[in-house]
Amino acid sequence: MGEAADGGLPVVADTASTRAAEELGERLQQVPGVKSAVLVYHNFEDVADEVASPPQSFRTN
Amino acid sequence: MQTNRREFLRQAALAFASSVLAGALPRNLGAATAEGADGLVWHKAPCRFCGTGCGVMVGVKDGRVVAVQGDLENPVNRGLLCAKGYHAGVALYGKDRLTTPLIRKGGKLTPASWDEAIETIAKEVMRSPATFAFYGSGQWTICEGYVAAKFMKAGLGNNHVDPNARLCMASAVTGMNTTFGVDEPSGCYDDFDLADTVILWGNNPAEMHPVLWSRIVDRRGKGQKVEVIDLGTRRTRSTEEADHYIEFTPQGDLAIANGICHLLVKSGKYDQDWVQKHCNFRKGGDTEGEPMSFAEYAKWLETYTPEFVQKVAGVRPAQLQLLADRFADPGRKIVSLWCMGMNQHTRGTWINNLVYNVHFLAGKFAKPGSTAFSLTGQPSACGTCREVGTFGHGLPGGRLVANEEHRKQCEDLWKLPTGRLNAKIGHHAVAMFDALQKGELTGCWVQVTNPAQSMPNLHGHTSKLKERFLVVSDVYPTVTTDLATVVLPSALWVEKNGMFGNSERRTQQWFKLVKPPGDARDDVWQTVAVARKCFELGHPGLKDKNGDFLFTFKDAAGKVIELWKWDVFQQVNADQLLFTEYREFTMMKKYALAPYEALVKSRGMRWPVVQDKATGAWRETPRRFIEGEDPFVEPGRGVDFYWGKLKDHKALVWARPYEAPPEVPDKEYPFWLCTGRVLEHWHTGTMTRRVPQLHRAMPKAYVELNPEDAARLNITTGDSVKIKSRRGEVVLSAWINGRSTPARGAVFVPFFAEESLINRVTLEAHCPISKEPDYKKCAVSIAKV
Numbered sequence: 089m090g091e092a093a094d095g096g097l098p099v100v101a102d103t104a105s106t107r108a109a110e111e112l113g114e115r116l117q118q119v120p121g122v123k124s125a126v127l128v129y130h131n132f133e134d135v136a137d138e139v140a141s142p143p144q145s146f147r148t149n
Numbered sequence: 150m151q152t153n154r155r156e157f158l159r160q161a162a163l164a165f166a167s168s169v170l171a172g173a174l175p176r177n178l179g180a181a182t183a184e185g186a187d188g189l190v191w192h193k194a195p196c197r198f199c200g201t202g203c204g205v206m207v208g209v210k211d212g213r214v215v216a217v218q219g220d221l222e223n224p225v226n227r228g229l230l231c232a233k234g235y236h237a238g239v240a241l242y243g244k245d246r247l248t249t250p251l252i253r254k255g256g257k258l259t260p261a262s263w264d265e266a267i268e269t270i271a272k273e274v275m276r277s278p279a280t281f282a283f284y285g286s287g288q289w290t291i292c293e294g295y296v297a298a299k300f301m302k303a304g305l306g307n308n309h310v311d312p313n314a315r316l317c318m319a320s321a322v323t324g325m326n327t328t329f330g331v332d333e334p335s336g337c338y339d340d341f342d343l344a345d346t347v348i349l350w351g352n353n354p355a356e357m358h359p360v361l362w363s364r365i366v367d368r369r370g371k372g373q374k375v376e377v378i379d380l381g382t383r384r385t386r387s388t389e390e391a392d393h394y395i396e397f398t399p400q401g402d403l404a405i406a407n408g409i410c411h412l413l414v415k416s417g418k419y420d421q422d423w424v425q426k427h428c429n430f431r432k433g434g435d436t437e438g439e440p441m442s443f444a445e446y447a448k449w450l451e452t453y454t455p456e457f458v459q460k461v462a463g464v465r466p467a468q469l470q471l472l473a474d475r476f477a478d479p480g481r482k483i484v485s486l487w488c489m490g491m492n493q494h495t496r497g498t499w500i501n502n503l504v505y506n507v508h509f510l511a512g513k514f515a516k517p518g519s520t521a522f523s524l525t526g527q528p529s530a531c532g533t534c535r536e537v538g539t540f541g542h543g544l545p546g547g548r549l550v551a552n553e554e555h556r557k558q559c560e561d562l563w564k565l566p567t568g569r570l571n572a573k574i575g576h577h578a579v580a581m582f583d584a585l586q587k588g589e590l591t592g593c594w595v596q597v598t599n600p601a602q603s604m605p606n607l608h609g610h611t612s613k614l615k616e617r618f619l620v621v622s623d624v625y626p627t628v629t630t631d632l633a634t635v636v637l638p639s640a641l642w643v644e645k646n647g648m649f650g651n652s653e654r655r656t657q658q659w660f661k662l663v664k665p666p667g668d669a670r671d672d673v674w675q676t677v678a679v680a681r682k683c684f685e686l687g688h689p690g691l692k693d694k695n696g697d698f699l700f701t702f703k704d705a706a707g708k709v710i711e712l713w714k715w716d717v718f719q720q721v722n723a724d725q726l727l728f729t730e731y732r733e734f735t736m737m738k739k740y741a742l743a744p745y746e747a748l749v750k751s752r753g754m755r756w757p758v759v760q761d762k763a764t765g766a767w768r769e770t771p772r773r774f775i776e777g778e779d780p781f782v783e784p785g786r787g788v789d790f791y792w793g794k795l796k797d798h799k800a801l802v803w804a805r806p807y808e809a810p811p812e813v814p815d816k817e818y819p820f821w822l823c824t825g826r827v828l829e830h831w832h833t834g835t836m837t838r839r840v841p842q843l844h845r846a847m848p849k850a851y852v853e854l855n856p857e858d859a860a861r862l863n864i865t866t867g868d869s870v871k872i873k874s875r876r877g878e879v880v881l882s883a884w885i886n887g888r889s890t891p892a893r894g895a896v897f898v899p900f901f902a903e904e905s906l907i908n909r910v911t912l913e914a915h916c917p918i919s920k921e922p923d924y925k926k927c928a929v930s931i932a933k934v
C-alpha cells in the first residue's frame with residue numbers, strides 16, 4: 089500500500105492468478121468507507137498461460 | 150518470475166497508481182520506445198474498444214503485450230481506464246485466434262493459403278462486381294475504411310459499402326447535418342468538466358462510457374457541484390449518481406424536447422438574442438423542410454403542453470418544468486449527452502434535431518460548458534466511417550455520392566477518368582442484408598464486425614447468408630464466420646499500425662507493437678491484395694487514368710512500393726502512405742486533419758487542425774463554431790455555423806412532431822424490449838468473452854424485469870424466461886433487482902451473447918432519414934418456461 093493522496097489509496101495486488109486478483113478487487117469494493125476500487129495498472133506477464141484461455145463454452149460450432 | 154523482478158514490478162505499479170491519484174505525470178511515460186527500467190517497452194495507443202478513445206500505455210516484452218496502464222498524458226482519460234481497457238492486451242491472446250485463411254470446401258471451412266484465398270475472392274468479385282458489397286465497421290482503423298471505400302467506389306464503381314456504424318450513430322450524423330450542415334460534435338469532453346448540469350437522454354455512460362462518466366462524477370469528489378438529470382426508460386448505474394431520474398415512455402423523448410421548448414417560449418425565458426443571431430426555423434419531416442417564422446414555430450409548439458407530454462411520455466408536469474427551469478437559468482452551463490437511446494430510434498434524426506432546439510432556444514450551445522453531444526459507441530465511427538465516408542451515400546471528407554461536384558473532386562484526387570464514380574447511392578446496412586437475403590447482391594466482404602449477431606430481425610436478414618459468397622475478416626470465430634465462404638485471419642489492435650478518431654473529433658495514431666499470430670494479416674493488406682488481384686485479372690476500374698493500379702505509392706527513389714506483397718507491406722508504414730493521401734480529402738469540409746507526423750507526436754488532435762504560420766506548429770480545435778477556438782469562424786461573428794444549410798451562417802431549429810413508434814405493446818405482446826451493451830463486454834463479445842476476467846464477471850446474457858412485473862408473473866432471479874416477438878424468440882434467465890431496473894412493462898436484454906441471440910427478436914424498423922434501426926423498442930411477450 090502507498091500513501092493516501094486526494095482521498096485515494098494506491099494498492100498493489102500481487103496474486104498467483106488473475107482470479108485471485110479479481111476477488112481481491114471485489115472484496116476491496118465491499119470494505120466500509122471504500123467508494124470505489126479501480127484498476128490502474130495491469131501486468132499479466134507472469135500469467136501468460138492463464139490468459140491464453142481455451143475457447144469459451146459459449147462457442148457451439 | 151524472479152523475486153527481484155516481482156518486487157520491482159510492485160514498486161513500478163505502486164508508483165504509477167500514486168501518480169494517477171495525484172494527477173501527476175510519471176517521468177518515463179512518453180511515446181518513447183526505449184526499454185524502461187521494468188524491462189518493458191511502453192508505447193501509446195488508443196483503447197481498442199469504445200468511442201471514448203482513452204489513451205492506453207501498452208507494455209511489451211519479448212514480442213508480447215504483457216501489461217497495460219492508463220495513459221496519464223492523454224487528456225481524454227488522464228491515466229484511467231475501464232475494465233475493458235485494462236484487458237485490451239489480454240484480448241489478443243485467446244487460444245482460438247484465427248491464424249490461417251479458411252475456404253469452405255465440401256461444406257467445411259478448410260485451411261488454405263493466402264494466395265488461394267485472395268485469388269478465390271478476386272475471381273468472385275470479377276464474376277459480378279456490381280453485386281458484390283462491403284460491410285465494415287466503426288472499429289475499422291481510418292486506413293482500413295479508406296482502402297475499402299476506394300476499392301469499392303473508385304475501383305468497382307459500386308457504392309454498396311456501408312459500416313455497422315449505420316446501426317449506431319447514423320441518426321447523429323443526419324441530426325447534425327440537418328441542424329448545422331456538417332457532421333460531428335461542436336463541443337468536446339472539456340465541456341463535461343465545466344457543466345453545472347449534465348442531462349442524460351436515454352444514456353447510461355456509467356456502463357458504456359465509464360471513463361467519461363468518472364470524469365463527470367469525480368468532480369464531486371473535488372468539491373465541485375455537478376447536477377445529473379437522468380432521462381430514461383430504465384434505472385441504471387448512471388441513475389445511482391443522478392440527482393433526478395425522470396422516467397419516460399419509449400419514444401416520449403420527442404414530446405419532452407418539444408415540451409421544454411414550449412415552456413421556454415411561452416414564459417419568454419429563452420435567449421432571444423442568441424436565437425435571432427444564430428437560428429432559422431424550419432418545418433417538415435424530411436431533410437429539406439420549409440421555412441417558418443419564429444411566431445409560427447411558437448404556435449406549432451402549443452401542442453406540447455405539459456398535459457400532452459404527460460399523456461404521451463408519462464412525464465409529470467413538475468418534471469418537465471424542472472427541465473425547462475434548468476434551461477431557463479441564464480447562468481447555468483448545461484451539457485446534454487446521448488448515444489444509442491436517441492440514435493437507435495425510428496425518429497432518430499428528429500430527436501437529435503429536437504435536443505439541439507432546446508439548447509439553441511436556451512442559448513446553451515457553442516459555449517464552454519454548454520453543448521449537446523452525441524457520444525459515439527465505437528472507437529472510430531467518427532474517424533473512419535463518418536470522416537472517411539464509408540457509407541453507401543458518402544465519399545471521403547464528408548462528400549456525397551449524389552453530388553456531382555463532390556464526385557468530380559474525388560475523381561481528381563484519385564486521378565480517375567471523369568465519370569468513373571457511380572452517382573447511384575449504395576445500400577445502407579439493413580438494405581444491404583435485405584438485398585443479400587433476396588439474392589440481388591451475390592457476395593459480401595465483412596470486416597471487423599459480426600452481422601449474424603448484430604443485425605436486427607436476424608432471421609429476416611441473415612438466414613440466406615450461407616448461400617451467398619461471404620468473406621469474413623476477423624480475429625476469432627463468430628456466428629458470422631460460421632456462415633462464411635472464405636474466412637481471413639486478421640491482425641488485432643497493436644498487431645498493426647492504426648488510427649482511430651473518437652467522439653470528440655480526436656484523431657489518434659498508434660504503431661504496430663507485436664506480430665499478429667500465425668498467418669494473420671492486416672485488413673488493409675487484405676483489401677489491397679484483392680484489389681491488386683482484380684487489377685491483374687483485368688478489371689478496368691482498378692486502374693487510374695494513367696493506367697496505374699489504384700493503390701500505387703512510390704519510394705523516395707521513385708520505385709513502386711508493392712504494397713500487395715506481404716513481405717513489402719511489413720517493411721513500410723502503409724498507414725502513413727494512405728493517410729497522407731486521404732488527408733487531402735479532408736480539407737474541403739473544414740475537417741482539416743493533422744498530418745500523420747504530428748499525430749505520431751501527439752496524444753491525438755481534435756480537428757480542424759491548422760498550422761500556425763509563424764511557428765509552423767499544428768493547432769487543434771477543442772470547440773467548433775466558436776470564435777477564438779475554431780479557425781474557420783468569420784471574425785466578428787462570435788458563433789458561426791459556417792456550413793449552415795441556408796448559407797447564412799445560421800443553424801436550423803426544426804419543428805419535428807411527436808410520432809408513435811411503429812410497434813407498441815398490445816395484448817399479445819405486452820412488454821417493451823430494449824437491448825444494449827453491458828460494462829464488461831464489447832458489442833458481440835468476440836474479443837471480451839475471450840478475456841477470462843471479463844467472461845467470469847459477465848458469463849451469460851440475461852433478461853432484466855421490473856420487480857413488480859416479475860412478482861405478477863411469478864418470476865424470480867434465475868428462472869428461465871421466454872422472450873417472444875412477432876419475429877422470433879429466445880430463452881434467458883431472469884435478473885431482478887440486479888444491475889438495472891427497467892420501467893414497469895419493459896424488459897432489457899444485452900446482445901453480447903451468441904448462444905442467445907436477442908436480435909432474433911428485435912425489429913428492423915428504422916429512421917427513414919438515417920436508416921438506423923431501432924434496437925431500443927419493440928413489443929414482446931414474457932413467459933416463464
Ligand code: SF4
Binds near residue numbers: 199357358
Ligand atoms: S471507457 Fe472506452 S475507451 Fe476508455 S478504457 Fe473503457 S472501453 Fe476503452
